[in-house]
Amino acid sequence: MKWMTRPAVGMTAFLLVSPVVADESELATLKKQLQALTERYMAQQEATAQLEARLRRQEALTAPQGSNWPLVGNWPARGGREGLIRTAETRAAQADFDGSRPSSTGNGEVIRQAPQSASAQAVYQEQSGGIFGDARKFTIETGLNYSHYNTRQLALNGFLALDAIFLGNINVDRIRANVLTWDTSLRYAYSDRLQFDLSVPVVYRQTTYESGGAGGGASTLSEATVTRSPRIGDINVGMYYKLLAESATLPDVVWNVRLKGPTGKHPYGIKMVDNANNNNLKTPTELPTGNGVWSLSSGVSLVKTIDPAILFANFSYFHNFSRHFDDISSTQGQVVPGRIKLGDSFQWGVGMAFAMSERSSLSFSFSQLLSARASTQADGGTKNRIVGSNANAASFNIGLTHALSDRSTMVTSLGIGLTPDAPNFSVGVKFPYSF
Missing domain, CATH: 2.40.160.40 (monomeric porin ompg)
Structure with missing residues (x-):
């Protein structure tokens, strides 16, 4: 009976361990996918914030003096969005100042800085x-x-x-x-x-x-x-x-x-x-x-x-x-x-x-x-x-x-x-x- 007991114990251990190993592998895959999606989402958020910051600056320059034109950015502040926009504005201004990255106007024209008056x-x-x-x-x-x-x-x-x-x-x-x-x-x-x-x-x-x-x-x-x-x-x-x-x-x-x-x-x-x-x-x-x-x-x-x-x-x-x-x-x-x-x-x-x-x-x-x-x-x-x-x-x-x-x-x-x-x-x- 002893020789039958060891295989039974081994089979039981295999049946108990196999699902655990499969769950850990799937969890690692899900984590990688989630991380990739999160990075992609953050990049899109930053790009959107930069575009919004530039549009704010363009509208501020083209708005008539004393006018009440609404600027882009009427969305309510949620989480760290305003901080992200401020960061994007800072980066955009620095890039335009040192010429490290050209900006783009709405008609596709590439410029080095905001248009002068x-x-x-x-x-x-x-x-x-x-x-x-x-x-x-x-x-x-x-x-x-x-x-x-x-x-x-x-x-x-x-x-x-x-x-x-x-x-x-x-x-x-x-x-x-x-x-x-x-x-x-x-x-x-x-x-x-x-x-x-x-x-x-x-x-x-x-x-x-x-x-x-x-x-x-x-x-x-x-x-x-x-x-x-x-x-x-x-x-x-x-x-x-x-x-x-x-x-x-x-x-x-x-x-x-x-x-x-x-x-x-x-x-x-x-x-x-x-x-x-x-x-x-x-x-x-x-x-x-x-x-x-x-x-x-x-x-x-x-x-x-x-x-x-x-x-x-x-x-x-x-x-x-x-x-x-x-x-x-x-x-x-x-x-x-x-x-x-x-x-x-x-x-x-x-x-x-x-x-x-x-x-x-x-x-x-x-x-x-x-x-x-x-x-x-x-x-x-x-x-x-x-x-x-x-x-x-x-x-x-x-x-x-x-x-x-x-x-x-x-x-x-x-x-x-x-x-x-x-x-x-x-x-x-x-x-x-x-x-």
Whole structure:
């Protein structure tokens, strides 16, 4: 009987152990399946939260100021959902800031960061000089600028007696000039980095010359006004190329090259005539609308967005080519052919702009233009540098940019002269329109 007892006990143990082993194997499989489903569910939840966070940000940017548009996320907070959304918002913002992951708009367009306001985009285009980011985009810009000059010069010809009494001639000269320029510019973005433009100015000028000495009296003043009817100025063409796109630490860097042609009326050979009532007063027979020479310039523009401000700076160098003219003399009855070489110039400027609202921005800037002396050389003669032809023109500028619509913008500016060579003030307005 003993030999029958052991097999029975073994069979009983087998029957008792087998179901247990099967249950543990099935449990491990179920655990793996549950873990995979849980991970998949969490990934879907995180992706949904990230999408919702981005949609919240997009609606917040596009909602009109002061509106009561409801934002996405009306679901009640359940469990850790709001925490998950906040985490997703943080991750999305960090990814957009460092450029590690592009985001996507509703129409499938991939962007690196949330779209800027319309006013910020207008300021960026104004300071960088380009419509970058929109390949095959065409823009036409019309603008009107008014500049006023008022200069005085005191000429003394004599000597001081007893350190208090001046003996001799005193001549007071004053020049008041008004320049009105209507400018039309065409811009074409060949790609998101390369742009070409063409600018055609039409210039109207009026200058009043005033001098003492009329009728032989030093205190008696006389004046004469010369007007230049609207005429085309110097046409110029340019190319802009974005060397470096803005990142978290670096600004946008745009390189530009411009060529200006002598299409306007040049000032060389214009004769000076004596005033009938004052031998001290001489006025030109007409006024120029251009400088008469070819000019090539190159420079860079730097633009950095630091919410809510935009910082910008620009540097340019202008080279004027020498040119020969049939007459360079201003004396009546005299014709002197010769060559003119205007001095090269360097211009720089810095400033910042602040977005006051979704559509309006205010900017402040300083600019300075330094010009070298010009020179003349009559045929067969020696080169002569013109004393006083060098210039230092500095101005402080205030601008207001307002986005009228998605396609049109109004840019207004006020310039205040800080040096005698700069206009006393200038006022301008222009309207870029994009197609």
